[in-house]
Amino acid sequence: MTYPDSTTAIARNLGEIREAVADAAGSAGRTPQEITLVAVSKNQSPALVAIAAAAGQCVFGENTVQEAMPKLERFRSDALEWHFIGHLQSNKAKLVPGNFAWLHSLDSLNLAQRLARVATAQRNSLNALIEVNIARDPSKHGIAPESLMPFVEQLLQTPLLGIALRGLMAIGPYPASEAQIRAAFAALRALRDECRRRFNLPSFTELSMGMSGDFVPAIKEGATIVRVGTAIFGVREYSKKS
Ligand SMILES: *Cc1c(COP(=O)(O)O)cnc(C)c1O
8 A cells, every 4th residue: 555655755765775875885986877776666566666766766676577567567668677686487487588677586507598598589688697695595596606607607608699697696694794794795796706707708797786784885895786675665565464
């Protein structure tokens, strides 16, 4: 349900987050233009997406295909950019190219091959980030850090027309101290740098890291994409009800 003050709250939250992004960037000698803010609208109603879009936000993130598709349909004419940030099963891959510009959760060769087949058939292309389980959390998806180089090598040996490998994504450790969070994000940055260098990939530039609770340290460690949900929209609507 949308409360009368949602418009003000979302516009104010977006303003505060953009300011915090700029401050964090500045303190790291970076510019805010280097950082893309993905507004994570999972479990939020289309009405709230419309409010954020009206406040100038044009990049949104969703984590399931079922929930995302009706929203994408509704905003088809609004030129919004959608990012798929959740775990994606290979059998759902067919809906991602063409609907989403970015996938943050590439974690298997089989998924990459399926996405490439769909993207090629549609003459679309998909920017893909490899998800790394940087916190080594057994409940999380992603490639183990020590398996990343062999995985990238395998991807590069496979014809994957339509898939552009653009960088890495991770979820920071939680709960964790500021020092542990920064160490995890720094480790992700080092892995990206190593991939770029070792495999000579000039466009492997992106680091998707940082959410509502940790986007500031993520930017200080080099995040180029931050994924922020509750700090923009408030508590997720569908979980509020249950
Ligand atoms: C839900 C989610 C986010 C946003 O989390 P908040 O804490 O609400 O900002 C970011 N990334 C992923 C992968 C998510 O699933």
